[in-house]
Amino acid sequence: MTETSLSAPTLRVDGVCKTFSGHKAVDDVSFSLNAGERVAMLGHNGAGKTTLFKIVLGFLKRDHGDVAVMGAAPGSHDARVGTAYLPESVAFPASLTGKEVLTFYARLKGESPARALPLLERVGLAEAAKRRVGTYSKGMRQRLGLAQALVGRPRLILLDEPTTGLDPISRQTVYELIGEIAGQGTTVLLSSHALTELEARTDRILILSKGRLVADDILSRLRAQAGLPIRLKVWTRPEDLAHVSESLGGGQMNGRSVEFNCNADDKVKALSAISALGNLVEDVDVHAPSLDDVYRYFSSSAGKEA
Ligand SMILES: Nc1ncnc2c1ncn2[C@@H]1O[C@H](COP(=O)(O)OP(=O)(O)OP(=O)(O)O)[C@@H](O)[C@H]1O
Numbered sequence: 001m002t003e004t005s006l007s008a009p010t011l012r013v014d015g016v017c018k019t020f021s022g023h024k025a026v027d028d029v030s031f032s033l034n035a036g037e038r039v040a041m042l043g044h045n046g047a048g049k050t051t052l053f054k055i056v057l058g059f060l061k062r063d064h065g066d067v068a069v070m071g072a073a074p075g076s077h078d079a080r081v082g083t084a085y086l087p088e089s090v091a092f093p094a095s096l097t098g099k100e101v102l103t104f105y106a107r108l109k110g111e112s113p114a115r116a117l118p119l120l121e122r123v124g125l126a127e128a129a130k131r132r133v134g135t136y137s138k139g140m141r142q143r144l145g146l147a148q149a150l151v152g153r154p155r156l157i158l159l160d161e162p163t164t165g166l167d168p169i170s171r172q173t174v175y176e177l178i179g180e181i182a183g184q185g186t187t188v189l190l191s192s193h194a195l196t197e198l199e200a201r202t203d204r205i206l207i208l209s210k211g212r213l214v215a216d217d218i219l220s221r222l223r224a225q226a227g228l229p230i231r232l233k234v235w236t237r238p239e240d241l242a243h244v245s246e247s248l249g250g251g252q253m254n255g256r257s258v259e260f261n262c263n264a265d266d267k268v269k270a271l272s273a274i275s276a277l278g279n280l281v282e283d284v285d286v287h288a289p290s291l292d293d294v295y296r297y298f299s300s301s302a303g304k305e306a
Contacts, residue, residue, distance in 0.1 A: 008071055009034055010156050010187040011056065018051055018211075025051045027064070027211035033189060035155070038182045040198045041191045042295055043208035046196060049191040052208070053158050057085055070155055081109075086153035088161040092147030094134030098125050098144050101133060102151065109152040114298035119147040123207055124173055138165045150181060157181065159190035163197065175201045199291045207298045215298040219291060226297040228289035229261035234274055235283040244280055256282075264288075 009032035018026040026048045033039055043049050054060040055184055056067060058075015072078035094099045106116035120129050123143040133141065142165060151159055159178075163171045171194075177190050178201070192198055198205075205222060207215035215222055235257045236244045244258050245251050248270075251260030262270045267286070274284055289297075 009068075010037075010070055011189070012066070012068040013052070013056070014066040014068075016052070016055060016067060017063045018048075018055060018060065019063055024211045026055070026062070029208070029211070029213045030065075031213060031216050033156075033187045035185045035187055036176060036182050037204060038178060038188045039190070039201045039204045039206060040202040041189060041206045041208065042193075042195065042198075043191075044299065047208040048211040049208055050160060053085070053160060053189075053191070056158065057083065069206060076286055081152075082155040084149040084152070085143075086145045086149040086157070086159045086162055087165060090141055090148075091156045092133045092141065092144065095132055097130050098136070099129040101144060101146055105148045105151050111152045116147075116151045119150055120144075122150075122177060123147045124170070139170050143170060143173070146177065150177070151272075152182075152213060154186060156187045156189070159188065161192055162190055163192065163194055170201070172199060181191075195291045195295055201242070205291070205294075207295060209299050214301070215294075219294065222294050223289050224264060226289065226294055227263070228293055228297060230264060230267055230270075230289070231259060231261055231287040232274070233257050233259045233271055233285040233287070234277075234281055236277075236280055237282070240280045244277060247277060 002066055011033040013032070014030050016026055017024065017030045029052065041049050041052070051060065055062050056069060056074055058073070058079065067074045069079035070082050096104070099117065102116050102120060103113040106113045117252050121198050123146055125140060125143055125147065128136065128140060129164075133144065136144065142162070146159075146162065149159070166174065175197070178190070182188050190202075199219065204218050205215060206213060217225070234244060234248065238256060241256070241258065245253050248258060248260060253257040271284070274281055
């Protein structure tokens with residue numbers, strides 16, 4: 001067996017470059033994704049996310065570098081049968097019903113419609129299965145798109161802004177499905193600007209800035225690399241405010257709380273100091289840097305270097 005063996009990365013991108021009329025849309029990008037990983041690709045508008053997706057799907061030719069999709073060339077038969085894609089705005093023939101759309105895609109992918117149709121229920125469209133797609137809301141079309149992408153159990157699925165325009169419950173359904181298919185070994189690469197919702201629902205973060213990959217790791221390690229402080233907020237009675245603040249080495253006093261920052265390495269020490277205050281402390285909030293903070297750090301560092 002060569003690279004197509006199961007232990008090989010599902011997707012390997014190696015030194016890929018793409019230039020449009022002298023503008024570097026993708027600049028020497030390399031990363032590998034393994035089976036069952038849920039990976040978020042983040043980046044500002046025009047960072048190169050869609051261009052990379054199109055290169056992986058074989059829709060666009062790269063100028064330099066290598067891409068292997070399950071060991072095969074992008075766009076080749078072997079790559080296409082194992083890969084699914086959900087674009088940001090998905091369109092289906094308005095006169096077909098949801099069930100007809102899914103049956104059509106099942107046949108196209110060589111899957112039995114009987115195996116594919118339960119996906120409609122999974123994305124919450126069972127009751128609308130016999131309605132024409134033309135009557136669907138944007139969120140319903142997007143969920144039908146997700147069901148379509150899951151037909152045939154792809155090994156790699158690329159989702160471009162999969163939750164845009166969805167209500168909170170539908171967003172949750174999308175992430176549950178992503179978790180389920182990743183649990184079955186599918187690699188999920190999704191692009192998104194919705195950082196807050198990604199934080200707990202992806203395993204790894206890739207950040208693109210001006211075509212360059214400026215971060216690639218799990219969130220906790222990116223937090224550590226960024227060295228961003230942890231913010232602690234200690235709740236106390238107004239009459240104890242000054243004493244609590246002084247005992248904790250100073251900190252901003254806000255009516256009923258004292259706030260201060262500490263490094264990730266000093267977190268346990270700071271919590272011990274808070275705990276030593278006993279009954280003076282009514283509550284404690286610990287705010288680790290969010291994905292938003294980490295994203296801003298890596299994007300702005302890249303901007304400064306450029
Ligand atoms: N076909 C094309 N011809 C010329 N320039 C292009 C083409 N496709 C993309 N670009 C340019 O390449 C850069 C990267 O675009 P891309 O669509 O990949 O960004 P993106 O990260 O997906 O952005 P968004 O978050 O807005 O979807 C942009 O400057 C864009 O204008």
